[in-house]
Every structure is written in structure tokens, then in C-alpha cells.
Amino acid sequence: MSETVLKVEGVHTFIGQHHILQGISFEVGADAVTVLIGRNGAGKSTAIKTVMGLLPPSEGRILFRGKEIQRRKPYEIARMGIGFVPEDMGVFSGLTVEENMRVAMLIEDEATYQRLDRTLEMFADLRKFWKAKAGNLSGGQKQMLAIARAIVNDTSLLLIDEPSKGLAPIIVESLIEVINRIKDHSVVILVEQNFSMASSVGDNFYILDDGIVVHSGIMAELVHDEELKSNYLGISKVGG
Ligand SMILES: Nc1ncnc2c1ncn2[C@@H]1O[C@H](COP(=O)(O)OP(=O)(O)OP(=O)(O)O)[C@@H](O)[C@H]1O
């Protein structure tokens, strides 16, 4: 593997009394998109929220470019260059697109404004609806805004939780293009249940089930593994 960007080692996370992550380990290299997949409730969102510092792990280590981050606060982790697009998108409906972008900026410097320009070139609708309330955007546009809010900062690792959820196939196609462009300047970890999206952007995969990693490997192989797909992803075998 190329340079390791993120290393999660034996991580346990509790939510209240519930022991959700039960010793998860995974590793993400600089040159690949890694996809976390698995059924509903498997622990995928918990895993990336743990990386982001939103749910502190009770045990284990998380290394970002060799530095331990498992006891750092979310804002410190964000400032180290990890961006997060949450499952519920985290967009402020009552604010305009512009205000959503401004609130998201960690610092307002020349480089951030350059990234803003680059981001708005990628998402023309956001420029078009710049002064509109985010609550009036379509689902796909809100997802684009959520991603724009993350990449306007200087992120070198981007965690995106189920961006395709609830979106029409044609919008999912444009999301795939977006992620393919983002990966030119950031390492991407994607949680994704939509297998066609997961397989078209992912290079490597980890399958989570009941708070542990049950399988991992390269996406090109998973595509042909009907057994794994049917056992853990609820994708039925042809004819079965
Ligand atoms: N706030 C909470 N309180 C109690 N249990 C929770 C809470 N959040 C999540 N859980 C439980 O933790 C487990 C893992 O949830 P998580 O959201 O990480 O799953 P997921 O793999 O992201 O699922 P989905 O595909 O539905 O988004 C589930 O059993 C869920 O019910």
C-alpha cells in the first residue's frame, strides 16, 4: 500500500450503554477510495463519527498521518484536515447557500476563497441558488451543498456518509462524477449502501457487521463475490 493516511486500530465505541464498535481496525492509503459497507445498523456511521471525534472511542487508536487523534476534539480533527459530510448532511435549512458556505469555512483566507471558486465551478447549482434558502434546494442540491461545505476547507481526508441516500439514479450518477473529481485532491472514505455507487468509486472495501469488520479487500473482487454480497449486503444472488 502507498503511504497510510488513516489507521484505525482495535477501536471500541459505546453509545450510552450500547457497545457498538467492538474492535474495528482498518487502514486507508493515499491513492485509493475506501468504502465502508454493511447492512443498516452495522456501525458504519458510528465508525466515521468515531474517526471525526464525535464519538470518543473507549479503547483503541486512530492515527491520522501517524499522529494519534482518538482523544482529540472534532474541531481539532477538522483543523488537521479531515472533512466530514454527515449522513443527515448537516445543512442549515434556514440559512442561504452563501451563509451555509460561510459558516462552514474554518478560516477565511485567500486559499479558502480559491477553493470556494473551484467548488462552485463543480456545483453550478450552488452558484445559481447562492442567495436562496438551503431548505428550498432539492435533495441532490442539498447533498452537493453538504459536500461543498466540507471541501471548501483544506481537507486532505474526506469522510462522506451515504451521500446517495434517497437520491434518484441520475443524481447518483452526478455524485459519482463529483467524488471522482474530489479524489484528485483528497483521500476519500465513503460509507455507501448503494452498491453500484460503492463499486464505481471504491477501490478498496471493508464490510462491517454488528460492530466488527467481517471482510475487506479490493472492490474489483467484491463485485464478483455473490456469496459476500448476499450474506452481508442484502444483494440477492442471480435467480435466488
Ligand atoms: N444515538 C443512539 N442511541 C442508541 N443506539 C444507537 C444510536 N445511534 C446508533 N445506534 C445504534 O448503533 C448501531 C450502529 O448504528 P450506525 O448508525 O453506526 O449504523 P449504520 O451502519 O450507519 O446504519 P445505517 O445504514 O442505517 O446508516 C445500531 O444498532 C444503532 O441502532
Ligand SMILES: [Mg+2]
Ligand atoms: Mg449510517
